[in-house]
Amino acid sequence: MHIIITGGSSGIGAAIAEIEMQRGARVSIVARREEPLRELRAQILAQYPSGQINTWAADVTDAVALERAIEAFEKSFGPCDRLIAAAGVVEPGELISQDMESFRAQIETNLFGTVNAVRAVYSGMVQRQSGQIVIISSGAGLIGIHGYTAYCASKHALAGFAETLRQEAKPNAIAVSICFPPDTETQQLAAELPLRSPAASAIIGDAKPWPADRVARIIVKGADRGRFEIYPGLQMALLGRFGAVVAPVLRWYFDLKIATVRKNQDH
Numbered sequence: 001m002h003i004i005i006t007g008g009s010s011g012i013g014a015a016i017a018e019i020e021m022q023r024g025a026r027v028s029i030v031a032r033r034e035e036p037l038r039e040l041r042a043q044i045l046a047q048y049p050s051g052q053i054n055t056w057a058a059d060v061t062d063a064v065a066l067e068r069a070i071e072a073f074e075k076s077f078g079p080c081d082r083l084i085a086a087a088g089v090v091e092p093g094e095l096i097s098q099d100m101e102s103f104r105a106q107i108e109t110n111l112f113g114t115v116n117a118v119r120a121v122y123s124g125m126v127q128r129q130s131g132q133i134v135i136i137s138s139g140a141g142l143i144g145i146h147g148y149t150a151y152c153a154s155k156h157a158l159a160g161f162a163e164t165l166r167q168e169a170k171p172n173a174i175a176v177s178i179c180f181p182p183d184t185e186t187q188q189l190a191a192e193l194p195l196r197s198p199a200a201s202a203i204i205g206d207a208k209p210w211p212a213d214r215v216a217r218i219i220v221k222g223a224d225r226g227r228f229e230i231y232p233g234l235q236m237a238l239l240g241r242f243g244a245v246v247a248p249v250l251r252w253y254f255d256l257k258i259a260t261v262r263k264n265q266d267h
């Protein structure tokens, strides 16, 4: 089994890489920075000395570079059996104050980075009539969160992309999954929390973030079972399954929280 993971050098992607190595898969990882890739590779090989792991520094927003990386991976380890598209970035900010460069970067990485990764493996999968594509969205792909206009737009877009790709891929015996993780203890969350607006914190509440390896286990289990939607935890499952039904109530509740925060700030 050959698993290709974008954004696999840290956090959820790295935790998935470890699970897959543990069960003997051949694992290929793309991320931008060489150093974390090298460190992860050394760490995994120390644990699994006969394991097969490949890494390549590329930016998922660069379709040509990503294609080159995936071509090299497939040359070494054979066709991609499962793609995990986990590369993602977040920079909280309200539309009024966020510069367009930052807004665009989130859409470019989270949406187009995923599309680029899928396109790089998809035609091979169609030819072979087999394969699996796992897209990592977010709880922010199920509901709007104040101060996350760009990130929510990118993660909601992934939901629409996956929903449609599933229909196109199924007749070719390709399975598509999309996961909606809640707050998870990763570098991304550590960098994001200080920038989160008080209104967003009030909406999200103070639930403890999930450990990355727990989210990773749920993603791998869901993908193994061929699930389309993968929800780590009850809260995400309820949002995913009933979000549209409870949306008016949630909007009322979120508006109340935002108004309370603004009132407190004014005093």
Ligand SMILES: NC(=O)c1ccc[n+]([C@@H]2O[C@H](COP(=O)([O-])OP(=O)(O)OC[C@H]3O[C@@H](n4cnc5c(N)ncnc54)[C@H](OP(=O)(O)O)[C@@H]3O)[C@@H](O)[C@H]2O)c1
Pocket (backbone or CB within 6 Å): 006, 007, 008, 009, 010, 011, 012, 013, 030, 031, 032, 033, 034, 036, 058, 059, 060, 061, 086, 087, 088, 089, 090, 109, 113, 136, 137, 138, 139, 180, 181, 182, 183, 184, 185, 186, 187, 188, 189
């Ligand atoms: N942590 C959370 O609370 C949470 C919740 C819901 C969803 N998610 C989603 O889960 C996914 C994984 O995030 P994480 O929390 O595990 O974050 P993380 O620890 O920061 O990992 C992000 C990974 O993506 C790579 N990456 C970022 N931009 C890239 C680019 N343009 N090209 C190639 N690789 C890139 C990073 O490496 P380089 O920086 O070296 O490129 C790193 O390997 C993301 O899509 C994120 O939005 C996270």
